[in-house]
Amino acid sequence: MSEPKDTRSRILDVAELLFSENGVDRVSIRDITTKARVNLAAINYHFGSKEDLIAAVFERRIVPMNEARLAALDAVERVSPTGPRLEDILESFIRPTIQHSGGTTAGGKAFSRLFGRCLSEPSPEIEALLKRQFEPLSERLNAALIKALPKLSRSDIFWRLKFTFGALHHWHLTKDRFRPAWLAKTEDEEQIKKLIAFSAAGFRAA
Amino acid sequence: MSEPKDTRSRILDVAELLFSENGVDRVSIRDITTKARVNLAAINYHFGSKEDLIAAVFERRIVPMNEARLAALDAVERVSPTGPRLEDILESFIRPTIQHSGGTTAGGKAFSRLFGRCLSEPSPEIEALLKRQFEPLSERLNAALIKALPKLSRSDIFWRLKFTFGALHHWHLTKDRFRPAWLAKTEDEEQIKKLIAFSAAGFRAA
């Protein structure tokens, strides 16, 4: 179980775990370096500052996730150049979300909580990071949806995409908590289909 | 504009505003007391600790909000005893959310951010608080929805209600951020209708 990884990676792993458990502001540099068994100064040496560490932790997950989303959108647009179906567009950004945060063992589930925290802890640096990360994806998605739903106004599409993302994010954040006793366990694959069906119908609402 | 209110109320108002702007952990006791023009010790005198102040700020909004939701559900069920329409059920919990979280007042955003923080908080105490606050409402809503949508399974209703709540919550949390430049300002009343239309269609999906 002991870590063969280098200092930088150990810091990233431990920071991700602790940030997701307690929030970025409630985790100190000392908490991280102690648990990672590295020297206190290592964070400032490797990352410059705590803020830069937060950004590094966050980007390590969000960058590949959004790349996968863009790649999936590329794929469905390549298959049908006249414009992909609504369901395919939705799937292209819903599926990578689930696959990129469930898989990993150590900090995999931690990521969705960390992301939830980033949305509710409005530090300007984090807000800028979110904007930078999501704006290109958001614009691509909006453009594809406008093509697929020509009857809807641009702003309707924007808001409905926000609703969809909210449903995805909230499900992701709370799927394992607040479960009534009678609720059967459901596979991720089934949930992806449920989510796509729900939001596709929402997009097609009059 | 000067405040005729007593110290306790001034602290609550200023705390709510500052928490919403900067997040709970980045606002100090001194920030609040300075802006409220009260003594530094006033918070510990009136609330005991900073944590208790946060809870007081949070509960001041969430308790009346959930009471209003239950009252609205009561109202629509009283009007049509055979079971209210889907849209009316959704409206009964969407509308109070928006009306009770500030509306015109500036401190309204505090609630949604505090609430977002609570959702990503793994602390058992906060989880119990959320459960206690939302379980009665959730059960009432599920029961009403089962009646309104007899074709849907219990678990489908549960998940779609979760999606709906996620859309509402995420919209609420980010509606003022991440806005593209072209997006026109929209009234809350319009947003309520958009949200109801979206989620009602989602509930009716095959």
Place this chain on the structure above:
DNA sequence: AATCGTTTCAAACGAACGTATGAGCGAACC
């Protein structure tokens, strides 16, 4: 073996934090 860039180390820094204290104040009460 000597050199040099990179990484780790123990120790310390000043600043900001939440909280505690005891005196001071005006109004209400006996």
Place this chain on the structure above:
DNA sequence: GGTTCGCTCATACGTTCGTTTGAAACGATT
């Protein structure tokens, strides 16, 4: 008129925070 009670005040306390420092250890290159 003296005492009590609720509240406000300035000030201090001890802790923890992010960051910095200069030296020591390490590994590769010559």
